[in-house]
Amino acid sequence: MTEAAEEERSGRAYVTLQDVARDAGVSLATASRVLNGTSQVRADLRERVLASAGRLSYTPNAHAQALASASSTSVGVICHDVSDPYFAAVARGVMRTAADHGMLVMLASTFRDPAREIEYVAMLRAQRARAILLIGSGFEDRDWERSMAAELDPYQRTGGRVAVLSRHRSLKVDAVLPQNREGAAALARALLDLGHRDFGVLTGPRALTTVSDRLGGFADALADAGVRIPAEHIVEAAFTRDGGYAAATELLRRPTRPTCVFAVTDVMAIGALAAFRDHGLSVPGDLSLAGFDDIPIVRDLTPPLTTVALPLETMGERVMGLALREPSARRSRIERVAGEVALRASTAAPR
Numbered sequence: 001m002t003e004a005a006e007e008e009r010s011g012r013a014y015v016t017l018q019d020v021a022r023d024a025g026v027s028l029a030t031a032s033r034v035l036n037g038t039s040q041v042r043a044d045l046r047e048r049v050l051a052s053a054g055r056l057s058y059t060p061n062a063h064a065q066a067l068a069s070a071s072s073t074s075v076g077v078i079c080h081d082v083s084d085p086y087f088a089a090v091a092r093g094v095m096r097t098a099a100d101h102g103m104l105v106m107l108a109s110t111f112r113d114p115a116r117e118i119e120y121v122a123m124l125r126a127q128r129a130r131a132i133l134l135i136g137s138g139f140e141d142r143d144w145e146r147s148m149a150a151e152l153d154p155y156q157r158t159g160g161r162v163a164v165l166s167r168h169r170s171l172k173v174d175a176v177l178p179q180n181r182e183g184a185a186a187l188a189r190a191l192l193d194l195g196h197r198d199f200g201v202l203t204g205p206r207a208l209t210t211v212s213d214r215l216g217g218f219a220d221a222l223a224d225a226g227v228r229i230p231a232e233h234i235v236e237a238a239f240t241r242d243g244g245y246a247a248a249t250e251l252l253r254r255p256t257r258p259t260c261v262f263a264v265t266d267v268m269a270i271g272a273l274a275a276f277r278d279h280g281l282s283v284p285g286d287l288s289l290a291g292f293d294d295i296p297i298v299r300d301l302t303p304p305l306t307t308v309a310l311p312l313e314t315m316g317e318r319v320m321g322l323a324l325r326e327p328s329a330r331r332s333r334i335e336r337v338a339g340e341v342a343l344r345a346s347t348a349a350p351r
Helices: 001-009 015-025 027-038 042-055 062-070 085-100 115-124 142-157 179-192 211-222 241-253 266-278 295-300 310-325
Strands: 073-078 103-109 131-134 161-165 174-178 199-203 235-236 262-264 288-289 308-311 333-338 338-340
Touching: 015 027, 015 042, 027 042, 027 115, 073 085, 073 115, 085 103, 085 266, 085 295, 085 310, 115 131, 115 142, 131 266, 131 310, 142 161, 161 310, 174 310, 179 211, 179 262, 179 288, 179 308, 179 338, 199 211, 199 241, 199 266, 235 241, 241 266, 262 266, 266 288, 266 295, 310 333
Parallel strands: 073 103, 073 131, 131 161, 161 174, 174 333, 199 235, 199 262, 262 288
Antiparallel strands: 308 338
């Protein structure tokens, strides 16, 4: 008779790790860390988990443990929002490379919640994923960095592979780095060449390294030409289409209007384009608009969007490729990816 049948015959339901986590009032990842001893957990949380495990007579599922200890072919990919075409294109490249190597990809969206990102990493560690890929922007947050390193360092020491896309500051991992600062600077110079001197910027949260780099590169290139972006012309909103719409609407409420607007991501630029139209403005007749990333849809907009083109699928292939290669014993490997300015009909010389 199987263990499950024996459990059913005895009328006692099998107690799962999720049951323990629920009883202790902690996350599944925290319960896993305590019971597997994979990393340090706060003393009070540890005591609660152990007390719940004892009270519920929890015993690990032997079958699940056998699977976990086997050589895994799964790869965990953590992004900010899989509905964002940027991440969808990168994930496509990851999945193509993973499929070529017979590996299964598990995809999770954090919705730009740093704590959730750390929890997902902990869960993937508990699942014994062969590799973990972070394909969203890093955070300008020392506490996040320390917490993430506390998860990734022991995972790597026990053979797990980690690779990231975009800048993650102090993490000691392999990385594919799109040249966000340089690409934004090149875009600024191209817009200056069109004759613009009065700029607005629609930006996402500045705690994201991608936002910090793109805004910084754009502003620095303008400053080199003697052009300053007024503080009232920089509007922060969510890193989404709706965020772009809201930021553009707010920009139009300000006392003066720029001749050219840079949205730090194409998705925000799409929202901005809709907002400008809803307010009776023509692009580029009344003001020019540019984005960053070159997600597939922006070439089909009316007008097509000026942007900085990144090879998104190729970036996904390269970050997956780093995770598949034997790690370097000396230092993290860095692969830099340049962006290319694509001037399209959404930008023109100012009136």
